Amino acid sequence: MNIVPPSPPEAKCPSSHILDILNHCVPDVMKTMVGMSPLPGVGNEAAPHPCRLQGVTGSIGLSGNVAGIVYANFPEPLAKVVAEKTLGAVPSDQDIVDVVAELTNMITGNLKSRLCDMGYNCTLSIPTVVRGDQIAVSAKSATISVADEFPFDGMSDLLSVKVFATL
Amino acid sequence: MSVPKILSIDDSRMIHTLIKRAFSSYNVEMVFASNGQEGLTIAAREMPDVILLDVTMPVMDGIECLTKLKADAQLRAVPVIMLTAETGKENVLKIARMGVRDYIVKPFTEIGLIDCPFEIGLCSGKEGRHGRLGRVETGLFSRPSPSEGFGELDKSGIAELTFPNRGIKNPLPL
Numbered sequence: 001m002n003i004v005p006p007s008p009p010e011a012k013c014p015s016s017h018i019l020d021i022l023n024h025c026v027p028d029v030m031k032t033m034v035g036m037s038p039l040p041g042v043g044n045e046a047a048p049h050p051c052r053l054q055g056v057t058g059s060i061g062l063s064g065n066v067a068g069i070v071y072a073n074f075p076e077p078l079a080k081v082v083a084e085k086t087l088g089a090v091p092s093d094q095d096i097v098d099v100v101a102e103l104t105n106m107i108t109g110n111l112k113s114r115l116c117d118m119g120y121n122c123t124l125s126i127p128t129v130v131r132g133d134q135i136a137v138s139a140k141s142a143t144i145s146v147a148d149e150f151p152f153d154g155m156s157d158l159l160s161v162k163v164f165a166t167l
Numbered sequence: 168m169s170v171p172k173i174l175s176i177d178d179s180r181m182i183h184t185l186i187k188r189a190f191s192s193y194n195v196e197m198v199f200a201s202n203g204q205e206g207l208t209i210a211a212r213e214m215p216d217v218i219l220l221d222v223t224m225p226v227m228d229g230i231e232c233l234t235k236l237k238a239d240a241q242l243r244a245v246p247v248i249m250l251t252a253e254t255g256k257e258n259v260l261k262i263a264r265m266g267v268r269d270y271i272v273k274p275f276t277e278i279g280l281i282d283c284p285f286e287i288g289l290c291s292g293k294e295g296r297h298g299r300l301g302r303v304e305t306g307l308f309s310r311p312s313p314s315e316g317f318g319e320l321d322k323s324g325i326a327e328l329t330f331p332n333r334g335i336k337n338p339l340p341l
Contacts (some may be wrong), residue, residue, distance in 0.1 A: 032274035087184055095180075102179040105223065106273045109252025116255030124253075126178070126225050 015045035015146045017118070018111070018163055022148045025110035026161055029103060030150070034085050038150035038159060047147035047162060050138035055079055056096060056131050058104025064122030066115055068144070068165025071137060072104040078157035101127040107161065120167065139164030172196045174215035176206035176232060177250065178224040186219065189277045203232030210242055219271075222251040222262075233265050248283050250275070 023041045031037045055075035062068045074082060083091035083099040091099065105127050112124055139145065142164035150159040173195055175186050183199050190197060198213050200206035203220075204227040210218060218236070222229035229249065236242045246268035253259075254272050262270070269283050 029274045032276060086181065088188065098180045102181040105179070106252045109223075109273065110254070113253055113255040113258065116257060121255075121257065124223050126223065 015144050018144065018146045018165075019043040019045060019148060021111050021114045022107075022146070022161055022163070025114075026107055026148065026150055026159070029106045029110070030082075030159070033103065033106065034082050036082065036085060036152055038152050041148040041150045041161075043146070043148045045146055047145045049142070049145055049162075049164065050136045051147070051162065053130075053135045053137060053160070054133045056100045056129060057135065057137075058100045058127050058129050059137075060104055060108040060127050061125035062108075062112065062115075062122045062165065063125070064120070066120040066122045066165050066167055068142060068163060069137075069139060070104070070108045070111065071160075071162040072100065072107055073160040073162070074100055075157040076131075078152070078155065078159065081155075097129045097131070101129050104129075111163070137162070137164075139166075142166055170194055170196045171217070172198060172213060172215040173217050173219065174198045174200065174206065174210055174213060175219045175250075176200045176203060176224070176229070177219070177221040178202055179221070182221070182250070185277070186280065189280050193281070203227030203229060203235075206232055207235055207239075207242075210236065210245065211239070214241075215245060217268075218245055218247045219250045220247050220267075222249065222253055222258075230262070230265075233262070233267065237266050250280075 019041070023043065026041065027038050053071065053073045055073060056079040057071055057073040059069055059071050062070065079096050079100055080091060082103070083096040086099050086103075087095055105124075108124060108127075112122055115122060144163065144165040144167070146163045148161045150161070152159070171194075173186075173190065175183055175197065177183060177186075177199075178201050187197055198209055198215065200209045202224045206218070206220070207227075220229045220233060224232075229251065233247060233249075236245065236247060243266075247266070248269045248271060249262055249267050250271045250273065252273040259270065271280060271283055
């Protein structure tokens, strides 16, 4: 009798799937919460790292069947506009940090949900936010290094989302 | 009649600000907590009519908080509405079985946020759009819903977990 083993999760989670998820959930989060609709993302399935980040960056770790980290980087002027539109008032520095943290949480939560549905169960860390002009991030052992950049009409700043992960 | 009281348990000040703004036109009292532990303390003191509960929080997360709420004889009947970005089927089902009343997915619209407490009949609006509805069904189920939400679903068949206007409609095998 032939015994057919149960199907494992997909043999790998292609970077293109992650890009597809980001291209769906980032505009959804930005449109729903901020009222700003980014233009389609310019994705890179093999983003080089380390890479530099400028401005306000939210980060959330993934642990479990997929381990990694998600960065959502807002240049300072964009972060201020986003916080002001979200809260409906001139934001304080702390407001900007809070908004970036929560938007990062929403983007990563949606990504996590889709990954879980594909068989890659994982849990999220609490968001952390860093600010600065010369921040370098890397993930030495990451087998997935995806970057997606979202322009906004009439603005020069890009919302940049990076996912470093290992399956 | 006392003013309905809503407790929001979320570590995000942004979410608290949006909730406060969303309900500012309505005749409700808002109280806030920034983690599950603080939420339990405030819930016991304030006895809210409904709790909006995040999942991922420091100190005590939403799952542990919900477990403790449902184990507390005084608080177990308070309707809990989850407010989270996590919508994976397993996660939703796990939380649903713990007896939540509804599930709001982040990102959310102001209307979607307001409708949830209204649907369980807790709030009245100055526009009179909803009025004081009394206790009504939440629309969580495609079949007659138990009073305590998902927690009383039998496990013999397929339950269609439906969250109106919140983007989830998953036929899930139990």
